[in-house]
Amino acid sequence: MIPLRDYNPTRRPALLTWGLILINFAVYFYLAQNPVMDANAIQQYAVVPADIAAGRHLGTLVTSLFLHASLLHVGGNMLFLWIFGNNVEDRLGELKFLVVYFAAGLAGSLLQVAITPTSTVPMLGASGAISGILAAYVLYFPRARVLTFILPFFIFTLSAYVFIGYWIALNALQAFLNIGVSGGGVAFFAHIGGFTTGLVLAILLRPREHPDPHPGYGGYP
Numbered sequence: 001m002i003p004l005r006d007y008n009p010t011r012r013p014a015l016l017t018w019g020l021i022l023i024n025f026a027v028y029f030y031l032a033q034n035p036v037m038d039a040n041a042i043q044q045y046a047v048v049p050a051d052i053a054a055g056r057h058l059g060t061l062v063t064s065l066f067l068h069a070s071l072l073h074v075g076g077n078m079l080f081l082w083i084f085g086n087n088v089e090d091r092l093g094e095l096k097f098l099v100v101y102f103a104a105g106l107a108g109s110l111l112q113v114a115i116t117p118t119s120t121v122p123m124l125g126a127s128g129a130i131s132g133i134l135a136a137y138v139l140y141f142p143r144a145r146v147l148t149f150i151l152p153f154f155i156f157t158l159s160a161y162v163f164i165g166y167w168i169a170l171n172a173l174q175a176f177l178n179i180g181v182s183g184g185g186v187a188f189f190a191h192i193g194g195f196t197t198g199l200v201l202a203i204l205l206r207p208r209e210h211p212d213p214h215p216g217y218g219g220y221p
Contacts, residue, residue, distance in 0.1 A: 100132050108131060
């Protein structure tokens, strides 16, 4: 399932969400100009679980969040951030939004390291951080409508609860099926760790309730 847009207006521009999107695309296109540079960046700035488990190169827990392996990788992640991030930023405010984003990203990487502590396969991407944003979104806006493209050619409008619920359930299943599997691929446990952390922080940082400025959209529970 691919989200196309949501029907959940915001009250103010989501400057941090757009800033993160621009930074991620800028880093990707800058490195993609030179395959050698791209390879060197992955070697230096991506998370290698074996290194983190040994207490080395801990800074890559942050830098890896801005690296992506392909245009499809960065494009998919930024699509999710664009659709769901603006409402979470609007609800939490800039500082709390950043706390959720980066804490979820770090926690996701650390859970993947805990599951595969001897792996030497580089791990990169903002998926763990964005998983945390999805968790906050479904907590705050469970009834918001999400226009969804379902392969091969179906388009439906689903509630955020259904869309994100299906997404995290599928990731949990994939994580379970990949326990003990070595090699590259999607770091599903990073998604699980990021989502769980985002959900906990969204509960702890949840602002006081206030009336929905856009009644009829199902935005504020």
